[in-house]
Amino acid sequence: MDRLKKKRSAIVMSLLLVISIALAGCGSNKEEQSASSSSPSASASAQSSDSGKKPLDPYEVVMVYPDGKQNDLSSVQSAMNDYLKKTYPEMNMTVKLNPIDWSAYGDKINLMMSSGEKFDLLWTANWMNYESQVVKGALLPLDDLIKQYGPDITAAEGNLLDGARRGGKLYGVHVHQELGNPQGIVVSKALVDKYNLDLSALKSGEFKDLEPILKTIKEKEPGVTPAVGPAFPLDAYFNSGSMESIIGMVGLDQRNPDPNNPYKVVDGYETPRYLELAQLTHDWFVKGYINKDATTPGIDIYKKFQAKTAFASIGSDLEIVKDMAIGNASPMANKSTQLGVDLLQIPMNIDRLHTSKLSATLQAISQTSKDPARAMMLLNLFYKDKNLLTLMNYGVEGKHYVLKDGQIALPDGKSQDNVGFFHDNQWQLGNQMLNYTRVGEDPNKYQNYEQFNEMVKSQPSPLFGFVFDPEPVKNELIAVGKVQSTYDPGFKSGQLDPAVDLPKMISKLKAAGMDKIVAEAQKQVDAWRAANGK
Numbered sequence: 001m002d003r004l005k006k007k008r009s010a011i012v013m014s015l016l017l018v019i020s021i022a023l024a025g026c027g028s029n030k031e032e033q034s035a036s037s038s039s040p041s042a043s044a045s046a047q048s049s050d051s052g053k054k055p056l057d058p059y060e061v062v063m064v065y066p067d068g069k070q071n072d073l074s075s076v077q078s079a080m081n082d083y084l085k086k087t088y089p090e091m092n093m094t095v096k097l098n099p100i101d102w103s104a105y106g107d108k109i110n111l112m113m114s115s116g117e118k119f120d121l122l123w124t125a126n127w128m129n130y131e132s133q134v135v136k137g138a139l140l141p142l143d144d145l146i147k148q149y150g151p152d153i154t155a156a157e158g159n160l161l162d163g164a165r166r167g168g169k170l171y172g173v174h175v176h177q178e179l180g181n182p183q184g185i186v187v188s189k190a191l192v193d194k195y196n197l198d199l200s201a202l203k204s205g206e207f208k209d210l211e212p213i214l215k216t217i218k219e220k221e222p223g224v225t226p227a228v229g230p231a232f233p234l235d236a237y238f239n240s241g242s243m244e245s246i247i248g249m250v251g252l253d254q255r256n257p258d259p260n261n262p263y264k265v266v267d268g269y270e271t272p273r274y275l276e277l278a279q280l281t282h283d284w285f286v287k288g289y290i291n292k293d294a295t296t297p298g299i300d301i302y303k304k305f306q307a308k309t310a311f312a313s314i315g316s317d318l319e320i321v322k323d324m325a326i327g328n329a330s331p332m333a334n335k336s337t338q339l340g341v342d343l344l345q346i347p348m349n350i351d352r353l354h355t356s357k358l359s360a361t362l363q364a365i366s367q368t369s370k371d372p373a374r375a376m377m378l379l380n381l382f383y384k385d386k387n388l389l390t391l392m393n394y395g396v397e398g399k400h401y402v403l404k405d406g407q408i409a410l411p412d413g414k415s416q417d418n419v420g421f422f423h424d425n426q427w428q429l430g431n432q433m434l435n436y437t438r439v440g441e442d443p444n445k446y447q448n449y450e451q452f453n454e455m456v457k458s459q460p461s462p463l464f465g466f467v468f469d470p471e472p473v474k475n476e477l478i479a480v481g482k483v484q485s486t487y488d489p490g491f492k493s494g495q496l497d498p499a500v501d502l503p504k505m506i507s508k509l510k511a512a513g514m515d516k517i518v519a520e521a522q523k524q525v526d527a528w529r530a531a532n533g534k
Contacts, residue, residue, distance in 0.1 A: 056092040059374045064109065064366075065123040065428055067099035072400065072420030080391045087388075088381070093374050113138040118368050120375040123428050124172060126359040134166045139364045140372055141169040149376040152384035156431050163358020166467065172362030173379060177432040178449045179358075179456040180351025182318040183240050185210065186332060188311050189342040191217065191224070202346050203327030205241075207233040207314065208280055214289045217311045224311050226289040228301045231315025233284075234277040235492040241349040242273040244461050245356075246468050246521045247477070248484070250514075262462065263529060265522040267514055269506055278491050278498035285494025294493040306339050318345045320452045322444065326350070337440040353460040355467060361427055382430030389430050395421035409439040466528045473520045476513030483508045 070076070081094045098119065100108045106129055112119060113133070124130045124139075133139050146153055146161070154161070156176040164172035185202070192199065195216060201209040214226035229235070245251040249268035256272055258264040268274055284290050291310075293299060304310035321330050324347055332343040351357070365375045382389050394401045394408055400421040401408045416422045426435050433446045442448065470477055487505040490496035528534070 056090070056374070059093045059371045060096050061093055061121060061371075061375050061378045062096045062098055062119040063121045063378075064098045064100065064112070064119050065425070066102045066105040067423050067425055068101065070099065070421050070423065072395070073097055073099070075399070076391060076395050076421050079396045080388065083388060083391060087385075091374070091377055093378060095378065113366065113368070116368055118370055119366050120369040120371070121379060122364055122366055124362050124364050126356060130164075130172060130359060130362060130364075131166070133364070134171050138367050139171040140367055140369065141171060142173065142365065142376070143170050145365070145372055145376040146170070146173070149373055150380045150383075152380050152431075156383050156433075160358055162465065163355045164362055172359060172364045174358050175361045175363070175427060175429060175432060176383065177361070177427055178320055179353055179453045182320065182324055182347040182350045182452075183237070183315060184318050184348035185346045186305075186313045186316045186318070186335075187329075187344050187346070188305065188308075189331075189344050190308075191221065191311050192344060195220065199329050199344075199346060200327070202329075202348070205326045205348055207237060207277075207348065210312070210314075211284070211289075214284070214312070215287075218287070218289060221311070224309055225291045225304065227284065227312045227314050228291045228304050228310040229294045229314060229493070230299055230301075231313070232281045232290055232294070232492065232494060233314060234274070234281040234494075235315055237315065237349060238268065238274055238277050240351065242271070242277075243268050244352075244354075244463050246463065246466075246525070247470060247517070248480070250517055250521050252462060263525055263534070265518050265525060267506075267509070267518055269502065269509065275498055275502065278502065281492070281494040282497055283494075290494055295489045295495075302335070302339055305341050305343065308341070316345075318347055320445075320448050321442065322448050322451065324350065324452060324455070334441055351456055353456050353464055355461070355464055363429060379430075384431070384434075386434040389434050390436060392429060393423075393426045393435060395419075403436070404439055406436070407439045407441070407443060408436045462534075463525070465532065466525065468521060468524055473513065473517045476516050479512035480509055480514055480517065483512050 077095065077097045080097075084091065084093060084095065109122065109124075110129070113136070124133060142150075150173070153173055157174055160174055160179075161170060164170055164174055185207075187199075191197070197213050197216065199213075201212075210227075217224055217226040239245055239249075242253070242255045243249070243251045244254055245268075246265065250265060251268060252263065253266050253268070253271050253273070281290075291304075301310065301313045301316075305313075319332055319334055321333075324330075326347055326349070329344045329346045332345040336343045363379055365372050365379075369375050382392070390397075397403070398411065400411075400419055402411050403409070410416070410419055410422075426432055433450065435446065437443055437445045483505065487496065487501065490501070491498065491505075496502075
C-alpha cells in the first residue's frame with residue numbers, strides 16, 4: 001500500500017477522530033483487565049513452562065489486519081505455523097491470518113468487537129478508530145503484558161511506546177518504522193536538465209522561491225502543467241511546517257509564536273502564515289501555474305508525470321534517503337523505477353517527533369482474546385525474528401519471492417497479479433528495520449530510516465506526549481468540520497481568493513464554535529503542562 005494511505009492531512013485525521021468519538025457516545029469503558037485476569041491460565045502456564053513443570057496448552061492466535069485478497073494466503077499461513085512449531089515449540093501456538101479488505105475494515109472490526117467475536121491481534125491507528133476502540137473498552141491494556149512477554153518490543157521502541165498511551169495506560173504497540181516524513185517538491189529531471197534549471201534557491205525552504213522556475217516552464221513548455229496537485233503550498237506546508245496541530249487547524253503557531261506564551265493555542269486560519277500561503281497558492285492559480293482539476297477526487301499526479309504533462313508536484317511525501325536536508329535535490333529512486341520516469345525530490349520540511357505519529361500504525365490486543373499472553377508472545381517475535389516477519393510480509397521463498405543479491409524479487413515468470421501473495425503491508429507490523437528491501441529499492445533503505453529517525457527525534461514537538469480529548473467539544477468539531485469542508489478545497493487549490501473569502505470562513509467558524517475548541521485545547525494543554533512540568 002502506498003504510504004499516502006496512512007498519511008492523512010491533519011484535518012482529515014481530526015474528522016475521522018470526531019466521527020469515531022461521536023459514534024462511541026458517552027459509553028464508559030468496560031472494566032479493564034490485567035494480563036493475569038484476562039488470561040490466568042496462559043500466564044500461569046507460561047511461567048510454569050519456563051520452569052519445566054507444565055507445557056502450554058495449544059492456542060491459535062487470530063491476526064486481523066487490512067489487506068487485499070491474497071489467493072495463496074493458506075500456504076503462507078501453513079508455512080508460518082510450520083516455522084513456529086519448529087522454532088518455538090515451547091510456545092505451542094499457531095496463527096490464523098484474517099485479512100479484511102481496506103474498504104470494509106473499519107466497519108468489520110467494529111462489528112466483530114460489538115458481537116464479542118474471538119480474535120487476538122489487530123491492526124489499528126489513530127486515524128482508524130483507535131481512540132473510540134479505547135473509549136469503548138474494546139482493547140486490552142498492555143503494560144503488564146509487554147513487561148512480561150515483550151522484551152524485544154521494548155528494546156526496539158523504548159519510550160516511543162508512550163505515544164499510544166491513553167489515560168495513563170498503553171493500548172497499542174507502535175510499529176518500529178520511520179518516525180515521520182519529509183515533505184517537499186518532486187520535479188521532472190528531464191526538464192531540469194533541458195533548461196539547466198537552478199534549484200539551489202530552494203535551500204531557503206520556501207515554496208515561493210520555486211516561482212521563477214514555474215514561470216520558465218509555463219512560458220517554454222505549453223503542454224506541461226508547471227505544478228500539479230491536489231497539494232500546493234498551503235496544503236503542503238502549513239500544517240507540517242507552520243503549526244503544531246492539537247486537533248485539525250487548532251494548535252501552536254510555530255512561525256509567529258507569542259514570545260510571552262509559546263504554548264498559546266490559536267486558530268490556524270487566523271495566523272499570518274496561513275494568509276501568506278493561501279495568497280501564494282491563489283496567485284499561482286491565477287497565473288496558470290497549477291492544474292485546474294486539483295480538487296477532482298482520486299486524481300493521480302504521477303500519471304501526469306508518466307504522460308510528461310507535469311513538471312512538479314508540491315507537498316508529496318518524499319522517499320527517505322541518506323543525509324536529507326532542506327533544499328537538497330536527490331533522485332527519487334523508487335518512484336522513478338516504478339513510473340519509468342526520472343524524478344528528483346527536494347525536501348522543504350522534515351517532520352518533528354509528534355505523538356500522533358506514534359499512534360498512526362499500531363498493533364493491539366482485542367478484549368475478546370482468550371489468551372492475551374500468547375498474543376503478546378507472537379507480537380514480540382515480529383520484533384526480533386526476521387524469518388517469521390519475512391513469511392508474513394513476502395510469503396514463501398521460491399514460491400512467492402526469490403532473493404537476488406539480498407533483495408526481494410518475484411520468481412521468474414511471475415507478476416504481482418499472478419504470484420499468489422504480494423502486498424506492501426510491511427509498515428503494519430513489527431520491527432520494519434528487519435525487513436528485506438525489494439529489487440529497485442535502495443539496499444540501505446532501513447539504515448537511512450534509522451539515520452532519519454535520529455534527525456526527527458532530535459527535534460521533538462513542544463507538545464510531544466500530549467493527547468487531546470475531543471469529547472467536551474465534539475459537537476463543535478462536527479459543526480466546524482462542515483464549514484471547513486465548504487471552504488478548504490477552494491483555498492488549498494488556489495481557487496478562492498483569501499482576501500475575500502478567508503474573513504467569511506473565519507466568521508462562520510466562530511459561529512460554529514471554533515473559539516470554544518481553542519479554549520478547550522488551551523485548558524487541556526495548560527493542565528498537561530502543569531502535570532508534566534512543562
